[in-house]
Amino acid sequence: METDCTRDEVPVTGALTPLPAGTRLLHIGPHKTGTTSIQGALFAAKEEMARHGVDFPATTRHPMEAVLAACARPGMMGNTEPTERHWERLLDQVHATGGRTSVISSEFFADAPDDETIGRIVEQLGGDRVHVLVTLRPLARIMPSQWQQYVQNGLRMGYEDWLRHMLKKPPYEKPNPSFWRRHRHDRLVERWARVAGPERVTVVVVDDRDKGGLMRTFEALLGLPADLLQPVPDTANRSLTLAETEMLRNLNKEFRASELPEELYSQLVRYGAVMHMKNACTPGPDDVKISTPQWAVEAAAEIGAEMAGRIGTMGVRVLGDPTLLSAVPKPPERTAAKPVIAPEVAAHALYGALAAAAAAPIRHTASAKTRTVHQTSSKELVKVLCHRCLKRLRRR
Structure with a gap:
C-alpha cells in the first residue's frame, strides 16, 4: 500500500x-x-x-x-x-x-x-x-532485539530495567x-x-x-x-535467546569488573564465544525468548x-x-519455563572463546619462574592470558 x-x-x-x-x-x-x-x-x-x-x-x-x-x-x-x-x-x-x-x-x-x-x-x-x-x-x-544487541556490545543492564530507563526515566x-x-x-x-x-x-x-x-x-x-x-x-545474525543473553550479560559484568582491555572483548567474546554459539546452536521451541x-x-x-x-x-x-x-500485539501465553542454558550451548560458547584465543598464538613468552599454573589464582591466570592475547592482537 x-x-x-x-x-x-x-x-x-x-x-x-x-x-x-x-x-x-x-x-x-x-x-x-x-x-x-x-x-x-x-x-x-x-x-x-x-x-x-x-x-x-x-x-x-x-x-x-x-x-x-x-x-x-x-x-x-x-x-x-x-x-x-x-x-x-x-x-x-x-x-x-x-x-x-x-x-x-x-x-x-x-x-x-x-x-x-x-x-x-x-x-x-x-x-x-x-x-x-x-x-x-x-x-x-524492535526493543527486545535492540536490547540483546546492546548486550552483545557490553551492556550489563537487565531487560526490564533497561526498558524503564528508555521509557520512564527522562531524559x-x-x-x-x-x-x-x-x-x-x-x-x-x-x-x-x-x-x-x-x-x-x-x-x-x-x-x-x-x-x-x-x-x-x-x-x-x-x-x-x-x-x-x-x-x-x-545464523550469525540470529537473535539470542533470553538464557543466552543473560549468560552474556553476566559475562559482561565479570569482564568490566576485571578491567580487561576492550580488544579482548571483541576478539574472544563477540567474535569468539558469541559468534560460535550462534553458528553452532539453533534455538528450539522450548527456549525462552525475550519477552516485553x-x-x-x-x-x-x-x-x-x-x-x-x-x-x-x-x-x-x-x-x-x-x-x-x-498496533498492540497480542500478549504471549505465559510460560513456566525458566531461561536455562543447555550444556551444549555453554560448551560451544566456551569453545568459541578458546578457538579465538588459539587463533592469536603468543611467541617469545618467558616461562613462569616461581609459581606453577595450579599455584596461581584464576583471576591472575585470566589476566595473563588476556595480556598475551592483547600483545598478539596488537602485533597483527
Missing part, C-alpha cells in the same frame, strides 16, 4: 514506479528493521543486479566502518577504530558507478548526529541524485543514548527530509507478516525483476502512534500501513 502524504487522499494500492535512472538509493535503516536481510540479499545479487543497470558499490555486505567514520561514531567495543579512509574508499566505489543507478545500505547512517553531518553525507554521495529510504517496524518488536539517554536517536522515527525522518528534501525521502513500514515484502519493495524502487532479491541464511512486559508494549505503541502521525505530515512518501507502528 502506498500513501501519498502530500495530498489528503485515501491510500491507494498499485505498482510502484521505479526511481529515475542514475539514482543513488541510500538506505539508512534504522537498526532492527530488516537491514541485515536486505543487505545480504543485495550483496548476493550484486552481479545479477549489475546486468539490470543497478550497482551495489560496497565490497562487503555492510560497509559499517565507512559509515561509522562518516557519522563520527566510534566502532563497536574493542573493534578497529573507523577512520576517514574507510569512508573515502566507499565514496570512491560509489563514484566509480558513474551515471548508473546504485544502492548503499547501512543502519548506522541513522546515527548521523546533526544536519551538517547528514548534509555532508548526501552531498558526497551525489547531492540531488540521492534518494533516502527509511525502513520502520513497531517499537515493540531517556542512559544507558544507550543511541536508541532514541535511531528509533524516535519521526525525528529521524524529519532530520533527513530537512536536508535531502521530503520529495527525495521514502518511508517503508515493514509488515512482518509479509516475509518477502521488503525485498519486493527494493526491487520495485530499483527497477529490478521480481524475485531477483532472495533471503540469504545468516505489557506496560512497555503499550507505551511503545503510544509512541508509535505519535510518530506515525508526525511522519504523515512531512510530505515524504510512505509505503505500507502506518497503523502497524501503533
Whole structure:
C-alpha cells in the first residue's frame, strides 16, 4: 500500500514506479528493521543486479566502518577504530558507478548526529541524485532485539530495567543514548527530509507478516525483476535467546569488573564465544525468548502512534500501513519455563572463546619462574592470558 502524504487522499494500492535512472538509493535503516536481510540479499545479487543497470558499490555486505567514520561514531567495543579512509574508499566505489543507478545500505547512517553531518553525507554521495529510504517496524518488536544487541556490545543492564530507563526515566539517554536517536522515527525522518528534501525521502513500514515484502519493495524502487532479491541464511545474525543473553550479560559484568582491555572483548567474546554459539546452536521451541512486559508494549505503541502521525505530515512518501507502528500485539501465553542454558550451548560458547584465543598464538613468552599454573589464582591466570592475547592482537 502506498500513501501519498502530500495530498489528503485515501491510500491507494498499485505498482510502484521505479526511481529515475542514475539514482543513488541510500538506505539508512534504522537498526532492527530488516537491514541485515536486505543487505545480504543485495550483496548476493550484486552481479545479477549489475546486468539490470543497478550497482551495489560496497565490497562487503555492510560497509559499517565507512559509515561509522562518516557519522563520527566510534566502532563497536574493542573493534578497529573507523577512520576517514574507510569512508573515502566507499565514496570512491560509489563514484566509480558513474551515471548508473546504485544502492548503499547501512543502519548506522541513522546515527548521523546533526544536519551538517547528514548534509555532508548526501552531498558526497551525489547531492540531488540521492534518494533516502527509511525502513520502520513497531517499537515493540524492535526493543527486545535492540536490547540483546546492546548486550552483545557490553551492556550489563537487565531487560526490564533497561526498558524503564528508555521509557520512564527522562531524559531517556542512559544507558544507550543511541536508541532514541535511531528509533524516535519521526525525528529521524524529519532530520533527513530537512536536508535531502521530503520529495527525495521514502518511508517503508515493514509488515512482518509479509516475509518477502521488503525485498519486493527494493526491487520495485530499483527497477529490478521480481524475485531477483532472495533471503540469504545468516545464523550469525540470529537473535539470542533470553538464557543466552543473560549468560552474556553476566559475562559482561565479570569482564568490566576485571578491567580487561576492550580488544579482548571483541576478539574472544563477540567474535569468539558469541559468534560460535550462534553458528553452532539453533534455538528450539522450548527456549525462552525475550519477552516485553505489557506496560512497555503499550507505551511503545503510544509512541508509535505519535510518530506515525508526525511522519504523515512531512510530505515524504510512505509505503505500507502506518497503523502497524501503533498496533498492540497480542500478549504471549505465559510460560513456566525458566531461561536455562543447555550444556551444549555453554560448551560451544566456551569453545568459541578458546578457538579465538588459539587463533592469536603468543611467541617469545618467558616461562613462569616461581609459581606453577595450579599455584596461581584464576583471576591472575585470566589476566595473563588476556595480556598475551592483547600483545598478539596488537602485533597483527
